[in-house]
Amino acid sequence: MLKESLSSFLRGCRTWRLWTLLGWLDIQQRYARSSLGPFWITLSMGVMVGAMGLVYGTLFGQDMKSYLPLIGSGFVLWALISGILNESCFAFINNANFIRQSDVSLWVYIFQVLWRQMIILAHNVVVIVVLRIVFNVKGYDHLLLFIPGLLVLLLNLTWMSYMAAIWSARYRDVPQLIASCLQILFYITPLMWWPHMLKKHQWIITINPFSSLVDLVRAPVLGAYRSQLAGVLPLFLL
Amino acid sequence: MAEAGDGAIQVQCLKDINLSLDKGDRLGLVGENGAGKSTLLRVMAGIYRPQEGCVKREGKTVPLLDISLCLDDNATGRQNIRLRGLFLGLSSEQISAHEQEIISFSELGDHIDMPVRTYSTGMRMRLAFSISMAVEAEILLLDEVLAVGDSAFQAKATARLREISDRAGIVVMALHSSPAIMKFCNKVAWLQDGAVRMLGECHEVIRAYDQFMHSKEKTDA
Structure with a gap:
C-alpha cells in the first residue's frame, strides 16, 4: 500500500512536463483575450492591499511604513494558501474527463493546482517587492530564508491538497466546508495584524498551524528572523 | 446494484471475465448498451482497477475511449497535440518530431491553431486518433470512436489499425456495427450483463449475436 502510493507520487513527479503544461493552459485560458492578461492578478492584489491597508491601518492606529508590508506579504501568502486549498477540492472533480481516459498518476492533477498557484504567486510577488522598495524595508541578511x-x-x-481532492470527489460538501474554514482562518491567522496585538488569547495563534507556516515565509521577507521550525515539524507527522 | 452501508450505490459492472489476447489479435467487443464494453476497456487500460482478479499487460497501451477524447476544449489543436502526447507518455522531443505527421494525418490543415471547442465531432476524433497513432502503441483500445469519422477517414484509420496489429500489436474495439467488426476483427467477445456470453471466432459470434438481437427486436415490437 505504502509502496504503491510512493510509486504513484514519483510517477506524478516525473511527468512534470504534463502538469506544468496543464497549469499553464489554465492561466492562459483564464485571462485569454483580456488586455492586461495575467497582470490582473498583480493589479487586483495591489489594489486590495492598498485599500485594506489604509482602512485597517487607520482602524488599528498603525504606522503605515511597517503595516503595509505586513498586510501585503500576509495577503499574498494567504492568496497562495487559500488558492491551493480551495482549488485542490476540484482537482479531481474538474479533471474527470482526463482521469477516466488516462492512467497517469492522480498526483498530476494536484501538481497542476500547485503549479497554477505558483504562477499566480509569481505575479503577486511583485506587490511585495514594490512595498519593500517603497517603504525601504531593511534586512537583507535573512531574506533568502524565505525559500526553505x-x-x-x-x-x-x-x-x-491531496486529501482535500479525494474527500471532495467523494463528499461534495467538503469544498464548501473547506471554503468556510479558510474564511475563518483568514481572520484568526495574523495576516492583517501583528501577533503581539492580540493581548489575550495568544493560544489562538499557537494552535493555528497556518500562523507558523505563514510566519516561516513572511518573517524573512519582512526583514525579521525567527526560527519557527519547531512549530511546523509536527505537521509532517500527520 | 447494491446499496453499501454509507448509502452509496455500488454497481457491479463486470464479473468472471477471463480473457487473454496475443500478438496480432484484433478483438471486437459486442453487446447491448450497458453490457460492460466500455468498463472492460477501462479495466484493460488500467484506469479502473478490478476489485478481484488481475490484469496483466505487456506493451505500451493507448486508450481512445470517449467522444471527448481527452482533449482540452479551450486549447488549440496544436496545444492538444502536446497535451495528449504527454498524457500518453511521449517525451517533449517525440511530440515535436511527430507534430507535422499528426497534423497531416488528421487533415485539419489551418484549423490546427483554432481552439478545439470550434471543432466538429468528426474533427475532434480525427485529431485524437492521429495523436494516438503517433505513439508506437502495442495495445490499442478503442470505444466506438471511429463511428463519427467520414468514410474516407474510416478507411484510412482502419488501414492504420491493421498496420498496428500486423506489427505484432493488439487492438481491442467496442463496436455496434456488425459489418465493421466482420471486416476488421479476428476474434469477438459478446458481453451480456457484465459477463462474457460468447467468445470466439468472428463470424460465429457475430452470427449468434445478430440472431439474438433480431429475436429481441421481434419480441419488443
Missing part, C-alpha cells in the same frame, strides 16, 4: 520556508509551506499544502 516556502518549501515547507508547499510540502504541507501538498498533502493537504
Whole structure:
C-alpha cells in the first residue's frame, strides 16, 4: 500500500512536463483575450492591499511604513494558501474527463493546482517587492530564508491538497466546508495584524498551524528572523 | 446494484471475465448498451482497477475511449497535440518530431491553431486518433470512436489499425456495427450483463449475436 502510493507520487513527479503544461493552459485560458492578461492578478492584489491597508491601518492606529508590508506579504501568502486549498477540492472533480481516459498518476492533477498557484504567486510577488522598495524595508541578511520556508509551506499544502481532492470527489460538501474554514482562518491567522496585538488569547495563534507556516515565509521577507521550525515539524507527522 | 452501508450505490459492472489476447489479435467487443464494453476497456487500460482478479499487460497501451477524447476544449489543436502526447507518455522531443505527421494525418490543415471547442465531432476524433497513432502503441483500445469519422477517414484509420496489429500489436474495439467488426476483427467477445456470453471466432459470434438481437427486436415490437 505504502509502496504503491510512493510509486504513484514519483510517477506524478516525473511527468512534470504534463502538469506544468496543464497549469499553464489554465492561466492562459483564464485571462485569454483580456488586455492586461495575467497582470490582473498583480493589479487586483495591489489594489486590495492598498485599500485594506489604509482602512485597517487607520482602524488599528498603525504606522503605515511597517503595516503595509505586513498586510501585503500576509495577503499574498494567504492568496497562495487559500488558492491551493480551495482549488485542490476540484482537482479531481474538474479533471474527470482526463482521469477516466488516462492512467497517469492522480498526483498530476494536484501538481497542476500547485503549479497554477505558483504562477499566480509569481505575479503577486511583485506587490511585495514594490512595498519593500517603497517603504525601504531593511534586512537583507535573512531574506533568502524565505525559500526553505516556502518549501515547507508547499510540502504541507501538498498533502493537504491531496486529501482535500479525494474527500471532495467523494463528499461534495467538503469544498464548501473547506471554503468556510479558510474564511475563518483568514481572520484568526495574523495576516492583517501583528501577533503581539492580540493581548489575550495568544493560544489562538499557537494552535493555528497556518500562523507558523505563514510566519516561516513572511518573517524573512519582512526583514525579521525567527526560527519557527519547531512549530511546523509536527505537521509532517500527520 | 447494491446499496453499501454509507448509502452509496455500488454497481457491479463486470464479473468472471477471463480473457487473454496475443500478438496480432484484433478483438471486437459486442453487446447491448450497458453490457460492460466500455468498463472492460477501462479495466484493460488500467484506469479502473478490478476489485478481484488481475490484469496483466505487456506493451505500451493507448486508450481512445470517449467522444471527448481527452482533449482540452479551450486549447488549440496544436496545444492538444502536446497535451495528449504527454498524457500518453511521449517525451517533449517525440511530440515535436511527430507534430507535422499528426497534423497531416488528421487533415485539419489551418484549423490546427483554432481552439478545439470550434471543432466538429468528426474533427475532434480525427485529431485524437492521429495523436494516438503517433505513439508506437502495442495495445490499442478503442470505444466506438471511429463511428463519427467520414468514410474516407474510416478507411484510412482502419488501414492504420491493421498496420498496428500486423506489427505484432493488439487492438481491442467496442463496436455496434456488425459489418465493421466482420471486416476488421479476428476474434469477438459478446458481453451480456457484465459477463462474457460468447467468445470466439468472428463470424460465429457475430452470427449468434445478430440472431439474438433480431429475436429481441421481434419480441419488443
